[in-house]
Amino acid sequence: MSTIERAEVFVSSPGRTFVTLRVTTSDGVTGLGDATLNGRELAVAAYLRDHVVPLLIGRDPARVEDMWQFLYKGAYWRRGPVTMTAVSAVDTALWDIKGKVAGLPVYQLLGGRSRDGVLVYGHASGTDVPSLLDDVERHLELGYQAVRAQAAVPGVGGTYGVRKGTIYEPAAADLPEEQPWDTEAYLGFAPGYLEAVRERFGFGFHLLHDVHHRLTPLEAARFGRSVEACRLFWMEDPTPAENQEAFRLIRQHTTTPIAVGEVLNSIWDVQHLITGQLIDYVRTTVAHAGGITHLRRIFDLAALYQVRTGSHGATDLSPVSMAAAVHLDVTVPNFGIQEYMGHAAETFEVFRSGVTFADGRLNPSDAPGLGVEYDEKAAERFPYRRRYLPVARRLDGSVHDW
Template sequence: MATIDRVEVLVTSPGRNFVTLRITTSDGVTGLGDATLNGRELAVASYLRDHVAPLLAGRDPARVEDTWQYLYKGAYWRRGPVTMTAIAAVDVALWDIKGKVAGLPVYQLLGGRSRDGVLVYCHASGVDVAALVDDVAAYREKGFKAIRAQAAVPGVSGTYGIRKGAYYEPAATALPEEQLWSTEAYLDFAPAYLAKVREKFGFGLHLLHDVHHRLTPIEAARFGKSVEELRLFWMEDPTPAENQEAFRLIRQHTTTPIATGEVLNSIWDVKQLITEQLIDYVRTTTVHAGGITHLRRIFDLAALYQVRTGSHGASDLSPVTVAAAVAVDISQPNFGIQEHMGHTIETYEVFRGTPQVTDGLLHPSEEPGLGIEYDDEVAARFPYQPRYLPVARNLDGSVHDW
């Protein structure tokens, strides 16, 4: 019987920092798992290297469920982003190994296809409304059927989601950039520019918008009501989700669909949101919610309450997560949509075999496992760089949710 022989924690920064776990069995089969937690990468790397790796040596790699329970229940301090990201890396790597041993892509081990392709949405943005409209048009030309739209609020440097170059990367400074924010200015401006996008492109386009936890529940209710006629696919993260009860107030005042969950790490963090149907899309992802094993539990619970999936897929998740996400998405009956931002050319040189978008759809690899290969030689050219996500401050100087 093969056992886990070697566990390596690999850190590289081909345009942004990624942490990758590589597990090798005694008969030479390798599996990859993403362990990236944006702005806290080395915390997860240390957790894996110092606490998890010693526990895996000699274990049966085929016992994926047992290993998940061992790492979760076996640790007194449970949940939280660092722990769940570390567990996710192990879980995804073991699924990758299982697929390679079986000679099947991971999605086949999850039950095979429930659909022909995975609908994705991209990120359009602009420093003003005209630039945003041009960016939406460019993505439409590339074949995207669903587009998230964000425009810079005039006079507000801390507007979320505005791309500065070819790729959006907010964690770009050695210390946190402090940005100014005005909720009042945003609430006056955002509905108007979303209306311009809808006016230009009509209702044949799925239009999404990310509030990024910036509003109180009643402010989010006001925003949702103000854009109802625009028929958004969803408004994302309208308010911080620590207080799940807060979404009830939003729900009472607007029919605009609600999506949340990218910063939530377990089924318990989204239980009330799902079972009380306070959201329409749950956005948990493999890398931050315990891997394929735990994510499927969340999604199966969501299916019982007619909540669909909409997993986080920003560029701070490595191509390993892209491959794992597509494997889950293609097989999940209540799939809704998948976020997809893409990566730098250098990232694709490190992670070979990353699924690509064709006509607005992602397709899983047909290679055994996840179909991703990690190039150590290329990765060595991109050492770790300390980077932090920004911090938002209100106009009076107090800290606001970023």
């Protein structure tokens, strides 16, 4: 019987910082998992090295479900982003191994295709409305059928989602950037630029917008109602998800669809949102919500309540996560959309992925497993760089949700 012989944790910063787990069996088969938690990468790396890796050695890599239960229930202190990201990495690596042993891509092990490709959305942004419109046009010319639109609020330096270079990178080196925020200025400005996008480009593509936890429930309801004529595919994270009953209030005032879940880590975190039909899309991700095994459970629960998938897919998740997400996305019946931001050129010097983009959709590799290779030597050229996500402060100086 093949057993797990070695498990290694790599931390490197090719464009962004990634934590990668590589599991090797006694037969020489390797599997990759993404253990990246933006801004807290070393916490997950230590959790894996110090607490999880010793538990893996000598175990049967084929027992994916049993390993998930062992790492989750066996820890006693359950859930939370650090624990669930570590569990996710192990689970994804074991699915990669299982596919390689079977000689099949992971999506075939999950039941095969439910669709020909995975609809994705890109991120258009601008420092003002004209530059946003130009960036939306660029995405449409690249073939995207769905585009998220974000523009800098005049006079507010802390607007979320505005790209400074070719790749969106909110994290800063040294210490967190403390950014100003003005809710009223945002509420007065954002609906207008979303209307401008529709006025220029029409309704022949999906338009999305990320509020990024910035509003109270009533403010979110007001915003959702103000953009109903834009027919948004969704407004994302309109208010912090800790108070989940708050989404019922938003529902009472607007028909704009709601997407939530990128910072949530388990089926128990999203259970009420789903069963109460308080959201339309669940955004939990393979890297932070327990890997393929647990994310599939979340999606199955969501399907019972006509909630569709819309997994987080920012560039702080490595190509390993993106591949795993696409393998799952292509199989689930209640798939909605997949976030896709792309990665810096340096990232692809370290990760070689078989995922392909065409006509606004992603397709998984047909290679056995996930179809991703990790170049350890290339990773050594990109040593770890500490980075922090920003912190938002209201104009009176008090801390706000970023």
